[in-house]
Amino acid sequence: MPHMEVFHANTVADVALLAKRIVASLEVSAASGHVALSGDLGAGKTTLVQAMARELGVADTVTSPTFVIMKQYEISGSRFAKLVHIDAYRIEDESELDVLHARDLFDDSSNLVVVEWPEKVPTYTSDSTIHIHGTVADDGGRDFEIIKGSI
Numbered sequence: 001m002p003h004m005e006v007f008h009a010n011t012v013a014d015v016a017l018l019a020k021r022i023v024a025s026l027e028v029s030a031a032s033g034h035v036a037l038s039g040d041l042g043a044g045k046t047t048l049v050q051a052m053a054r055e056l057g058v059a060d061t062v063t064s065p066t067f068v069i070m071k072q073y074e075i076s077g078s079r080f081a082k083l084v085h086i087d088a089y090r091i092e093d094e095s096e097l098d099v100l101h102a103r104d105l106f107d108d109s110s111n112l113v114v115v116e117w118p119e120k121v122p123t124y125t126s127d128s129t130i131h132i133h134g135t136v137a138d139d140g141g142r143d144f145e146i147i148k149g150s151i
Contacts, residue, residue, distance in 0.1 A: 004145060004146065004147055005145070006144070006145045006146075007021075007143070008141055008143050009141055009142045009143075009144065010139070010140075011141075012047065012051070015047050015048055015051045015142070016051045016054065018048065019048060019051030019052040019054070019055045020051075022048075022052060022130065023056055023078075025130075026080075026130075027078065029128075032109060032126060032129070033080055033109070033111065034106070034114075034124075034126060034130070035052075035113070035114045035115070035131075036130070036131045037049070037114060037116045037117075037118070037132050037133075037134065038117065038131070038132070038133045038134070040135065040136070043136055044134045044142035046064045046087075046116065047142075048134070049085050050062045052114065053073060053083055053085075056075045056112070057075060057076060057078070058073045058075060060073050062083075065086065069086065069087060069090065069091070069097070069100060070084065070097075071084075073085070075112070078112075080110060082105075083114070084105045086102060086121070087116045088117040088118065088121045089117045089120070091117070091121060092120075094120075094121045094124070097124070102124070103124075118131070129148065130148065131147045131148035
């Protein structure tokens, strides 16, 4: 059975602490830099990506790529050169990512690839992907369950 851990976040600062743990884990890991974020709308997936980007020193404003599917951000001072943020919510078939050369970006170990709605693009995850499922908690906060991988 996979290792499971739930991280509860009541504030954006709490999400930033989780992002710091994820980034620190990925920086020292020999595994690929792949994170899969699932969960309902409003579960905090994009907020977590924004916090990860801040932790990585991304200077640009990180916004949801829902309508453009993918955005890339330059990173410096990390083992990763780019943060690739994919939002697969509107994807009906994985082949739609071909035009964006997403597979090349995914296969490049110098990229940290974060995929929201990974169930829409299952071949864009691997055994080393960190899988996190977000939900809205009863108290209005967010619960992030690390369901595969460890941070």
